[in-house]
Amino acid sequence: MAHRIGIVGGPNTGKSFSRRNLKNGSEAFVLSPSQKVLHLYDKDGDPVKRLNVSTQKSPSMEALLEAMKVSNRHSVVLNLMRKNVPAKYTGHWEVVHKINYLKDYMDMVDRHMPHIKYLFLPDFTHYISRIVASKEFMDRNSGGQAFARFWDLAADALNSFFIHSDTLREDLFVITEFHSEYNQEAEEYKIFIPSGKMLGEKFLPDSYFDIMLYTHIEKDEQGEVTPDSYKFVTRRWGKYNARSMDIFEDKLIPNDMQLVLDTTKKALGIT
Incomplete structure (x- = not known):
């Protein structure tokens, strides 16, 4: 069973940027819905190559x-x-447009790339949106019982993806990045679920993660945003619904994926 870590935050708040500190990007693979800056380098400092x-x-x-x-x-x-x-x-990255394709690529890494220890899934919200907007599901969205079944099917497709990671090898970490939205009623940031309540009541991504970090930006004394401004929130704090099994001493830690992985592995007894 692979280990899951969730990262939640708004655009440009440091989710993918945290990869810049990985000591060896050759142990990582990124499956992304679009081609973006990876912040991932091999042991010689060169950008990693496509699959x-x-x-x-x-x-x-x-x-x-x-x-x-x-x-x-x-x-x-x-x-x-x-x-x-x-x-x-x-190679170390691939563009994957559909969630069912995502499972196949995860199996590829699991079975045929044993040197890969960290699998990154940025912008997972894209896959949620794509399922909801797909013709396969929209054809079922015609009111009444069919309308309710539409949301059941959408939730089943998403939930089955997270359950699938339970079939992957135990030395693999799957790091999934989500977009956030501010919930006025709860007065906190939550994972953004397209289509709101109808899907949100059936698809609960938080329930699959023991470690769910939120991004936070702290400006310096001059009010400027610097590379050191980017932080991870490790536990419930103010408007952030974060958690991490209490493996971090501080509620705010540097936006450093290597630190997150090293701390998690130590807590789990993984060498």
Whole structure:
């Protein structure tokens, strides 16, 4: 069972930026819904490269796309894994548009990339929005019982994704990043759930995480935002509904993913 860590915050508050401090980005893989700055570097300080897959007959992803006569990179990965074709998987990021594709790539990392210890899923809110807006679900959204079933199906798809991480190897950490919104009624920040209450009552991402950190920005004495301004909130504090099994002494810690991972591994007895 993989270990889950959640990061919640608004745009440009330091969720992905926290990766800049990873000692060795070669142990990390990013599955993102769009191509963005990764803040991820290998041990030599160079930006990590995109996923490449090669076989005995085809030396690259591009060659495999041509050989299989497909245009979708996901189809290459899925076909190779389903047919148990020996292949070499290298690289440290991939763009993944659909949540069901996300599961396949997670299985790829789990089975074929044992050197990867940290799997990052930025902007998970994108996948929630995509499910709700998909034709598959909208066709069921026609009122009455069908309307209620629409939300059940959407919630099932999302909940099954988090349960899927229970099937991954125990030395793997899955770090999922969520957008936040301010709830006026509760007077606190919460994970933003598109479509609001109808889905929010059935899909409760908080329930899958023992560690859920929130981003916070503290300006310096001059009122400026500096790299040191970016923090993580580790426990419930003011408007932040954070928690972390009390493994951090301070409620505010530096926005440093290496610190988060090292502290978590120590608390769990993982070397």
